[in-house]
Amino acid sequence: MAPTTETLTAERILEATEEVLRRHGPAKATVVDVARALGVSHGSVYRHFRTKAALRAAVIKRWLDRTSVSLAGIAADEDRTPQTRLRDWLADLFEAKRRKAGDDPELFATYMVLTREAGSVVDEHIADLTGQLTGIIEAGTASGAFTGDPAAQARAVFQATGRFHDPAYFTEWERPEADGDFAALVELLLRGLRNG
Template sequence: MSPTTETLTAERILEATEEVLRRHGPAKATVVDVARALGVSHGSVYRHFRTKAELRAAVTKRWLDRTSRALAATADDGERAPALRLRDWFRQLFEAKRDKAGADPELFATYSVLTDENGEVVGAHIAELVAQLTRIVEAGMASGVFAPGDPASVARALFRATAHFHDPCHAREWTRPEIRDELDSVLDLLLRGLAA
């Protein structure tokens, strides 16, 4: 084994895969390209990820998990009022998605293709986001700030009601100057509806 192969980790492979995807796009990027970028054989990559599809799913999950992890701190901040946490959580979700779309449009387009291929990964990501929202709604209901109800159902409804601000199919609209005001208006309406 070469020294490079000995230190090859799944994380290094995912980093290289992201770069290869950025450079070549999802249609042309291959496992051989990833291996070449790492200076290893493609067999070394396959020791960590059995198939190209598995590698693409893992890089998609890694990309989506960045958003989930960033939002978890807000969702679990028991020191802050639930209504404020809910508002901040949605604002952070919007900004994270907007930044991904605007900062690197080529990579965002690539991940749009990858998320279409990896429905299970996307489903798990959405489930994690809804679980975070559920924790905020539960805290609001427990404190009497939000009206009683089924927290999970309420969280799913909130997520769907705000899709315009986080679903990538709306990304072209996120650069409009008034988009943040529109998000705040929707959140004001939703929070009034949740109030006990």
């Protein structure tokens, strides 16, 4: 193992872990493999992440946060009407999930396995996303565009659109009718939000 000249950071470890997971899959990727890829001892990795489970949870969080950060910008964009924000937010979520599944299918399959292990990280991600939706719907309620309970409606919108962002449905995302079905559902939801 050659000594590394760069400072070992949590971010470098997460990048290396992602690459190791891509190459070996979740069943065979170990902390020793990550350390070897970085040119450090496995003890150095454990100084940043106390357990293999903590390392895997951090990798999942990093992967999910990429989507959350992008969506947060749309949710906070007050230059768009709440209706446009909601439409754009849902479309961006669908496209982000579709890209993750299509651009790197090996890593996507690995993350499908890891997310089952990291329930609390996934729960936090869903809470963040429904919080963003709640903010959009609250803005719509304040402007008179939407009626009803924003938090309940946000949960309902998130659940109703699950087919377009829940990884369990990834095989359906490339079907020819997927985009049309998505657009029809979003318009139906917007009509429901307007009418309460």
